[in-house]
Amino acid sequence: MELVWMLFIFVLAAFLGFELITKVPSQLHTPLMSGSNAISGITIVGAMLAAGGDHPMAGWLGFAAVVLATLNVVGGYVVTDRMLAMFHKKGSKPPETRP
């Protein structure tokens, strides 16, 4: 039964995903990609559960997964924000984003 529930959620989420962004202006293609890429780092939740469990082997794998997923999440959000900060309308100077 649990499987059916999860499939249910999966399929609905897929339809929702397609409906959410049917028409994206091309200037936002890169931020959308890197922003959604950061969201795919949600696997960090699974990584934490593995790293925090009491199985030594799973712990090691989980630790590596936490490092990678955090890189994905933090790096993804920061770089997307940096990019979006550069998009600005005429006349409105963007805040300084260069490091």
Place this chain on the structure above:
Amino acid sequence: MSSPILINLAYLVSAILFIFGIKMLGRAETARRGNLISGLGMLLAVLVTCLDQDIVRFEWIVAGMIIGATGGVITARRVAMTGMPELVALFNGFGGLASLLVGWAEVSPAKGALPVFTGTTVSLAIMIGGVTFTGSIYAWGKLSGKLGGKALTYPGQKAVNAIIALAILISAGFFIAGPRETANLALGAVIILSLLLGATAVMPIGGGDMPVVISLLNSCSGLAAATAGFVIANNVLIVAGCLVGASGLILTIIMCKAMNRDLLNVLFAGFGSTSSAGAPSEGELKPITIEDAYYVLEAAREVVVIPGYGMAVAQAQHAVRELGDFLEANGAEVRYAIHPVAGRMPGHMNVLLAEADVPYEQLQEMDDVNPHMAAVDVAIVIGANDVVNPAATDDPSSPLYGMPIIEAHKAKTTFCLKRGKGTGFSGIENQLFLMPNTRMLYGDAKGTVSGLAGQFKESR
């Protein structure tokens, strides 16, 4: 309220924040806030996971997060905008590998025999995560020039890839339903073969097709997270992963349409290495000096700049903006026409021009610019090639035929900035360069554009 219910309610809130975040990322005015909102959703999901009773120790989690976050912030802050395609590919790969590890951790030896359902989902998470990882790393290598940008093909390549894919499925079958003694061996085979397949699948895809590949890998990284969600029966992973999977797929389809090719053709054709060169073209290349080009530009009232990958390579975006400013000060209207697949990732040119402070109203999409092209005095093509090749509209024998292009050839005068006399990524002769109203400006794009800007500066 018991903690599992609390945790799942918080995950629900996270999922809602992701949905709003993605929705807002699709509009220029709200995009930055959208990214922040989806970041909040992530933070909430991470914090609430700490309450999970299955977590008995935090030292690995904290250590891992410190390492990951430090690395993430440093890379994200340091990267130049020209290095963005590589970075997106790299982060993608990390996400994929993390999902692979989450799947693997679920079956690490201490946990004993597995039900068929878990075995299946673990295999899927490992397969998708593994292919995403090495595929992205290979793409990263190609984009950063470490592996060369060209498509690598060899006879029987498709058959080899098909055999690897089949071997993965067979190993997965053994892992799920075979005897327990061989399960670890089968699992190892699934992991190694999936990693192998990611690299061999991206190998035959050339640099110009990278926008498609990157968005597809992006979609895969989402799917990998969703399958990892099935493994650990976690709804927020399923929802968030699936949203990313769907959005990545939409982007992939947009990119394919912009090249008038279907996904299978991009993935398996090895474009640019096997295609014919199209009809031989007549005419000659007519070079022009920077000085003469300046006189034409000085008289121009309407100018359209068409950037391509060459602008990124030459890092000419700041010089281009400078020239645009001079042209505007001179009374011309300046616009930038962006082809959806110009560059190496979706939206590549937009990011570079935004970095150079070009306001986004001046960046126009192909379909908005083309109807006005005949009224344009000068079209400046900077390091773009296939996306302005008129053969795509009028030569049925060209491999590009059918691809929508920016109609630079319809402008009264067209300047083409080019490093040398070679063909573009696709290896196809560009008829635009031979047209009567086209003038070639040879040399490094940055140098040429700065030279033109310099002429304007002197004359003031």
